[in-house]
Amino acid sequence: MQAPKPRTQRPVDIDAGIYPTWFLLPAAVIFGVMFLAPMFSSLYFSLTRWTLFESEFIGLDNFVQFFREPFLIKGLANTLMYALVTSALKVVLGIALGVVLTSPIWARDFLRSVVFFPVLVSTVGVGITFTVFMHPQNGIINQALAVWGVEGPAWLTDPRFALLSVALVDVWKGVGLATLIYIAGIVSIPGEYYEAARIEGATWKQQFFLVTLPLSRPATVTIVILSFIGGLRSFDLIWAMTKGGPGFTTDVIASVIYKQYQAGFYGLSTAGNVVLFLLIAVLVVPLYRRLNRTGSIK
Amino acid sequence: MKNFPNRRQAVALASFWALGLLGTPSHAATTLSVLVDAGPQTLGAFKALAADFSAKNPGIKVDIETRPGGSEGDNMVKTRLATGEMSDVFLYNAGSLFKALNAKRNLVDLTSEPFQANVVDNFKTVVSEEGRVYGVPIQTAMGGGVLYNKKIYAKLNLQPPKTWAEFQKNNAAIKAAGIPAVIQTYKDTWSSQLFVLADFHNVNAADTGFAERYTANKAKYATSPAALKGFQRLEEVFKAGYLNKDFASAKYEDGLRMLAKGEGAHYPMLTFAIGGISVAYKDFINDVGFFALPGDDAAQNGLTVWMPPGLYIPKSSPHIAEAKKFLAFVASVDGCNAQTRGAGPQGPYMVKGCDLPATVPPAVADLVGYFKPGAKSTPALEYLSPVKGPSLEQITVEVGSGIRKPADGAALYDEDVRKQAMQLGLTGWK
Numbered sequence A: 001m002q003a004p005k006p007r008t009q010r011p012v013d014i015d016a017g018i019y020p021t022w023f024l025l026p027a028a029v030i031f032g033v034m035f036l037a038p039m040f041s042s043l044y045f046s047l048t049r050w051t052l053f054e055s056e057f058i059g060l061d062n063f064v065q066f067f068r069e070p071f072l073i074k075g076l077a078n079t080l081m082y083a084l085v086t087s088a089l090k091v092v093l094g095i096a097l098g099v100v101l102t103s104p105i106w107a108r109d110f111l112r113s114v115v116f117f118p119v120l121v122s123t124v125g126v127g128i129t130f131t132v133f134m135h136p137q138n139g140i141i142n143q144a145l146a147v148w149g150v151e152g153p154a155w156l157t158d159p160r161f162a163l164l165s166v167a168l169v170d171v172w173k174g175v176g177l178a179t180l181i182y183i184a185g186i187v188s189i190p191g192e193y194y195e196a197a198r199i200e201g202a203t204w205k206q207q208f209f210l211v212t213l214p215l216s217r218p219a220t221v222t223i224v225i226l227s228f229i230g231g232l233r234s235f236d237l238i239w240a241m242t243k244g245g246p247g248f249t250t251d252v253i254a255s256v257i258y259k260q261y262q263a264g265f266y267g268l269s270t271a272g273n274v275v276l277f278l279l280i281a282v283l284v285v286p287l288y289r290r291l292n293r294t295g296s297i298k
Numbered sequence B: 001m002k003n004f005p006n007r008r009q010a011v012a013l014a015s016f017w018a019l020g021l022l023g024t025p026s027h028a029a030t031t032l033s034v035l036v037d038a039g040p041q042t043l044g045a046f047k048a049l050a051a052d053f054s055a056k057n058p059g060i061k062v063d064i065e066t067r068p069g070g071s072e073g074d075n076m077v078k079t080r081l082a083t084g085e086m087s088d089v090f091l092y093n094a095g096s097l098f099k100a101l102n103a104k105r106n107l108v109d110l111t112s113e114p115f116q117a118n119v120v121d122n123f124k125t126v127v128s129e130e131g132r133v134y135g136v137p138i139q140t141a142m143g144g145g146v147l148y149n150k151k152i153y154a155k156l157n158l159q160p161p162k163t164w165a166e167f168q169k170n171n172a173a174i175k176a177a178g179i180p181a182v183i184q185t186y187k188d189t190w191s192s193q194l195f196v197l198a199d200f201h202n203v204n205a206a207d208t209g210f211a212e213r214y215t216a217n218k219a220k221y222a223t224s225p226a227a228l229k230g231f232q233r234l235e236e237v238f239k240a241g242y243l244n245k246d247f248a249s250a251k252y253e254d255g256l257r258m259l260a261k262g263e264g265a266h267y268p269m270l271t272f273a274i275g276g277i278s279v280a281y282k283d284f285i286n287d288v289g290f291f292a293l294p295g296d297d298a299a300q301n302g303l304t305v306w307m308p309p310g311l312y313i314p315k316s317s318p319h320i321a322e323a324k325k326f327l328a329f330v331a332s333v334d335g336c337n338a339q340t341r342g343a344g345p346q347g348p349y350m351v352k353g354c355d356l357p358a359t360v361p362p363a364v365a366d367l368v369g370y371f372k373p374g375a376k377s378t379p380a381l382e383y384l385s386p387v388k389g390p391s392l393e394q395i396t397v398e399v400g401s402g403i404r405k406p407a408d409g410a411a412l413y414d415e416d417v418r419k420q421a422m423q424l425g426l427t428g429w430k
Helices: A021-045 A061-068 A072-102 A108-120 A123-133 A140-147 A162-187 A191-199 A204-215 A217-232 A236-241 A253-262 A266-294 B007-022 B040-056 B070-082 B114-118 B121-126 B150-155 B164-176 B200-206 B210-215 B225-239 B252-260 B273-280 B282-287 B320-330 B333-343 B362-369 B392-400 B406-424
Strands: A048-050 A055-057 B030-037 B060-067 B089-092 B142-149 B266-270 B288-292 B302-306 B310-312 B376-379
Touching (some): A021 A266, A048 A061, A048 A266, A061 B406, A072 A108, A123 A140, A123 A162, A123 A236, A162 A217, A191 A204, A253 B070, B030 B320, B040 B060, B040 B273, B142 B150, B142 B362, B200 B210, B225 B392, B252 B273, B288 B302, B288 B362, B320 B333
Parallel strands (some): B030 B089, B302 B376
Antiparallel strands (some): A048 A055, B142 B302
16 A cells, blocks of 8 residues: 655745846856956966967967976975875864863863964964064074073974974964864763763773764864865965975975966966866865765764 | 035036146146165165156156065066056166066157167167167166175285185185175075176176077076086085075075174175165175176176166056156256265266266275276176076075085076076077
8 A cells, every 4th residue: 555645845946946037147247257257268368378468379388388397296295295284283283272172171261262363363474473483593482492402493494394384383373273163073072971981981091082082073074174275275374484495495386386477477377277276176076075975973 | 515605606616626636737736656666775766866856847746656676576567567557657677577578568669769868878778679768777787796894804814806716715714714704695585696697797708609599599507517607606605614604594684784794704796785785784884895706717807787777657657748757857967966865876877977976885986897998797698688587596595505406406497497488489499
């Protein structure tokens, strides 16, 4: 015997449209003028020799030149390195701070706002300030180290440390956001789990690794994706602190493109932007899909 | 509307006021905007120029706008030209950078202006395209070489060197005295290029015709032993430990201080730094001297010369007639005198009849010596060839701090140059 059909609401026919066409027109015009037109014209200009005054069609020469760029590989490696270091450190420090700032400690709300404060400050301002702090002789960091008898390195001018120094400043600036997301994740874990764990005799270590860490996984995924994308397109902090230097040692893809633009190679730098766009899409779309699939607690 | 007796009067007054904004009332009517770089010596010169010009032309007020220097400034100038938002008059490099402005399309042709008769012919060639002249000289010709501290030289009993070997001998003596021999300021990357760019007189002396073959893609920095020397010497002074300790994080301003106060002996630099020292370290200006970057042969010793930048008028300016008046003033003896008053004497003017005062700082006297009859000099490569790669400053920082080998750096620069030549669409490059 057939079961009676459950009564359902008649679905709205989306394809037929809820709104009349003229209603969509203003948004379509804005989207077309501000987004579609620049996108297609940049695709065209990436195929030209462009002086801003006039352009000459040269086929794929710009792309050939862009891939011949001596610092492309170095820039790519630096970009990935930067994205990995910053997102890993933000996760580790973010969860540590998140645990501390959800415990019943003194002046908790004040400490939370202190951790979040650097997120609100202008990136270029932070960059310039830390450039002064990291000066090898006169900077406050090395002078503080000297008090302990340690001779600090040339943070921003030694090619071995420069990229890492900038990444650390990025982490200092961005860890507040990661902490905030972790705090939200940790407070949403039901207290019963901890109660049960304590009854079973779990140490604080076991509580952290077996309860807190797995249950704040959605927060971890969000932070990894956000800071990874942020790291891939990082530019402002690097430019404010090292301008890609010393030499080319802290160049990332975005600064390579920016320098081509500064040199007046407009077609070439547009081609570079097209490549960067494709690169981010290739790396981030699968990550994003994964986030959507595993974003909920199973 | 209580203040107005009647409506018609109010309308008349309002329209009079509106016309006043657009039309030309009797005094201080036109404001001429002038875009210049923000260097202290440039600003000093332009404040004096503006004051003297407005005194002679009471109807025209000069408004000075500033922009950053280096490639950031290049970019700004090109963008403002392309969008038609350039000021009425602007200052920009002559030579290879001028070639990228598309003068024919963007700038007012000044070839047949009467004031061009005052301009030295050598300068006209570096602001010309297809035989038409588009600019007048502003500020003075410069030399690329080494500024040195005369007190240290006197104390150690040294003589300005004529060859690289003598220069290195002096460096060794200075280092032995516990003073940094060569000041480098790599935080301002542009300041790292002098050992390569100011060596061109020596390159040309050893390898005549280099500029022509270089433009035609037939000579390379990496394969011409004479041209490669600049990169090698950059490494040599680093390896010998002659540099100031903070060379990687010091800036141009630090370099001026170290040189003026004797915290270092040599600063490879363009002579416009003399203006910077006379503004910031006035009391020490007489302690600073200058010599051309020495090469291998004392008999060929001479100077690599930089032309002054030009002043140009964009076609988009609504005040072309007034702008031409301003340029005519700049290219006159009165204009030179105003600049000397505002920024101090810095070098030879490219305007006929302009003389420097009888007493000039020693470094300027040293510089002027290279322009006297019998002395040797060569224009810098950027005035002989449109080809100049944009990444030289990063490459020279790497070679000069031991990150990259000289031969490798020179080859990298050749690749950079190739990229620029292709972007310019020059023939013979691919």
